[in-house]
Amino acid sequence: MTALGRSGVEVTPLGFGAAALGNLYTEVGDEQAYETVRAAWQRGIRYFDTAPHYGLGLSERRLGAALRDYDRTTYTVSTKVGRRLEPADGTGDDLANGFAVPAAHRRVWDFSADGIRRTLEASLDRLGLDRVDVVCLHDPDDHAEQAFREGYPALEKLRSEGVVGAIGAGMNQTGMLTRFVRDTDVDVVLCAGRYSLLDQSAGTELLPEARARGVSVVIGGAFNSGLLADPTPQSTYDYGRAPRELLDRALRLKAVAGRHGTTLRAAALAFCSAHPAVVSVLAGARSCAEVHDCAEQFATPVPAAFWQELRDTGLLPPEEPS
Numbered sequence: 001m002t003a004l005g006r007s008g009v010e011v012t013p014l015g016f017g018a019a020a021l022g023n024l025y026t027e028v029g030d031e032q033a034y035e036t037v038r039a040a041w042q043r044g045i046r047y048f049d050t051a052p053h054y055g056l057g058l059s060e061r062r063l064g065a066a067l068r069d070y071d072r073t074t075y076t077v078s079t080k081v082g083r084r085l086e087p088a089d090g091t092g093d094d095l096a097n098g099f100a101v102p103a104a105h106r107r108v109w110d111f112s113a114d115g116i117r118r119t120l121e122a123s124l125d126r127l128g129l130d131r132v133d134v135v136c137l138h139d140p141d142d143h144a145e146q147a148f149r150e151g152y153p154a155l156e157k158l159r160s161e162g163v164v165g166a167i168g169a170g171m172n173q174t175g176m177l178t179r180f181v182r183d184t185d186v187d188v189v190l191c192a193g194r195y196s197l198l199d200q201s202a203g204t205e206l207l208p209e210a211r212a213r214g215v216s217v218v219i220g221g222a223f224n225s226g227l228l229a230d231p232t233p234q235s236t237y238d239y240g241r242a243p244r245e246l247l248d249r250a251l252r253l254k255a256v257a258g259r260h261g262t263t264l265r266a267a268a269l270a271f272c273s274a275h276p277a278v279v280s281v282l283a284g285a286r287s288c289a290e291v292h293d294c295a296e297q298f299a300t301p302v303p304a305a306f307w308q309e310l311r312d313t314g315l316l317p318p319e320e321p322s
């Protein structure tokens with residue numbers, strides 16, 4: 001377990017990303033969701049990340065129900081604020097946002113101080129917990145002014161009051177996360193999809209800046225939403241169909257991995273965790289089999305010769321750690 005920044009909140013090197021519990025892309029049954037969390041626990045995972053956005057609250061409800069079996073002092077939960085859920089007429093589904101759930105609620109962007117507290121209170125209710133350990137501003141890309149002026153100070157106050165242990169921001173971009181690292185006192189930033197075998201953009205500024213300032217980095221999207229897990233013409237990248245050029249690159253990476261007796265999945269996870277600024281890698285899973293596979297791949301050493309071939313062939317920049 002490693003502490004997030006200067007907080008006392010600790011996370012395991014491999015964390016559980018709970019978006020799939022909110023029926024990301026396809027439905028997951030309640031029992032399957034429960035057993036998936038239990039499998040993560042069996043594999044030693046003690047850090048669980050969720051958000052109201054994931055399935056309009058379904059992910060939080062399922063995660064909270066599964067974690068009720070365990071001593072609250074033995075695991076870390078993070079959730080996010082910025083999308084407040086309001087009741088809707090319930091007609092139709094939420095597939096336009098990526099989740100196979102009824103449209104019983106609608107998302108309202110709200111990074112105001114009042115919105116932050118209301119959103120967190122609703123999350124605690126869905127989770128069935130009296131506290132969460134980490135709260136992150138979620139995707140404030142188009143709401144920077146309110147996020148920095150109102151949202152971040154609200155999180156800072158919650159931390160000073162002891163309501164939460166650590167605060168941060170979670171995004172799919174590096175520019176604004178770097179600003180959070182430089183201009184605020186966040187404990188952690190969650191960077192999704194921007195530090196992987198296919199995209200090292202976070203390594204330019206964000207990761208070095210975070211390391212220099214003592215801010216922890218959690219990496220999500222190690223498989224770039226699927227392409228690096230199993231590259232096929234149907235694979236997704238950044239939640240959409242993978243472009244042909246990236247599919248070809250992923251297939252080349254997979255071929256190199258095969259030549260060196262390892263797997264693309266193991267290499268993808270190892271790459272993310274190798275940077276000294278990174279304290280945890282979130283693996284999303286929707287079944288026990290996926291959890292066990294991620295845990296096994298994460299624990300599998302990747303040969304040095306594999307990384308050398310990637311550098312020699314231009315598939316990985318020479319300066320990237322591995």
